Amino acid sequence: MQLEINNTLGEWASNYAAASMVFMRHDLDFCCGGSVSLKQACQQKDIKAEAIVEEIISASADKQCPKWNSMEVGDIVDDILELFHKKHREDLQLLIPLARKVETVHADRSDSPQGLADFLQHLAFELDSHMQKEEMVLFPMIKSGNGKMAQGPIQVMMHEHIGHGENLLRLKQLANDYVLPVDACGSWNALYHGVAQLEMEIKQHIATENNVLFPKVLNS
Numbered sequence: 001m002q003l004e005i006n007n008t009l010g011e012w013a014s015n016y017a018a019a020s021m022v023f024m025r026h027d028l029d030f031c032c033g034g035s036v037s038l039k040q041a042c043q044q045k046d047i048k049a050e051a052i053v054e055e056i057i058s059a060s061a062d063k064q065c066p067k068w069n070s071m072e073v074g075d076i077v078d079d080i081l082e083l084f085h086k087k088h089r090e091d092l093q094l095l096i097p098l099a100r101k102v103e104t105v106h107a108d109r110s111d112s113p114q115g116l117a118d119f120l121q122h123l124a125f126e127l128d129s130h131m132q133k134e135e136m137v138l139f140p141m142i143k144s145g146n147g148k149m150a151q152g153p154i155q156v157m158m159h160e161h162i163g164h165g166e167n168l169l170r171l172k173q174l175a176n177d178y179v180l181p182v183d184a185c186g187s188w189n190a191l192y193h194g195v196a197q198l199e200m201e202i203k204q205h206i207a208t209e210n211n212v213l214f215p216k217v218l219n220s
Contacts, residue, residue, distance in 0.1 A: 005049040009041055010034030010211030013204075014069055018059035020204055022052060031206035032165040068212045073220065074143045076213050081139070084205035085131045091198050092124040098191050106188070111181050113191070116174040120195075123167050127202070130160050147217040154214050161206045168199050 003012055009030040012019045023030040028041050042049040068076050099117035106112040138153040172178070178192045 003053075005039040005042075005053060006037050008035055008037055008211075010207060012038055012056060013207050014212050016056050016060045017063035019056045020200065020207070022056050022059060024200060024203065026052065028052075029165070031203040031210065032162050034207055034211045068208055073147065073213060073216050076208070076216070077139045077142055080205065080208060080213070081135070084201060084208070085135065087201060088127055088131070088198070088205070089124075091194060091201070092120060092127070095191065095194050095198065096120045096124065098187060098194065102185075102188050102191050105185075109181075111176065113175055116171075116191075116195075119167075119171060119174050123171060126167065127164065130157070130164070133157070142213075142217055147220050150217055154218065158210060158214065161210060164202060164206060168202060171195065171199060 003015060009019075009023060009028060013023065013030045013034065020030060022028075026045065026047055028038075028045065028047075029036075033041065038052060039049045042052060068079065071079070096117055099113065099120055103112060103114055103117055107114070133153070134157065138150060138157060141147070141150050141153065172195075175192055175195045178196045180189060180192055184192075
């Protein structure tokens with residue numbers, strides 16, 4: 001699919017493999033803000049949209065494009081469950097104790113990520129609550145062919161996505177924008193790398209639902 005600067009961030013993220021990473025590098029909101037055009041988003045950040053297009057195309061050259069656009073909704077749901085729901089739970093199960101370890105060992109340092117473990121615990125609770133609603137209500141409705149009845153649950157999920165986006169801003173703040181001190185230990189390195197990866201995957205999760213799955217369901 002040939003895209004240009006008037007296409008939305010969501011369309012770019014859905015069609016180019018490296019778009020998500022490029023958008024995150026330039027702080028462009030492609031998940032909850034996926035309905036905004038690339039041109040408009042770049043204007044708000046005082047960035048040249050044409051330069052972002054070149055960066056996306058160059059970075060995507062040797063990578064496989066996202067496959068969800070060409071898939072049936074039931075198959076997209078299966079992918080979301082495996083690639084995002086399962087992965088978020090596994091990641092948080094490892095990151096929460098790791099954050100507590102780093103906070104405890106480096107409690108005397110001003111650059112220690114104090115409060116990060118508690119916030120990861122809060123994020124895990126809210127995320128799991130959200131995912132259970134999808135797993136128990138929305139996704140079975142979609143997979144049973146009753147997508148036309150899903151408008152209400154989809155609106156609830158999209159509203160909750162906004163809250164998750166706000167949580168990710170706080171998460172990044174508590175992790176000091178993932179900037180490590182020069183003498184950071186291995187656990188500290190692993191923690192920031194893992195939290196940065198979690199942020200990216202949650203944004204991709206939201207973008208896949210908001211920009212691909214939900215429109216497919218409502219337009220089918």
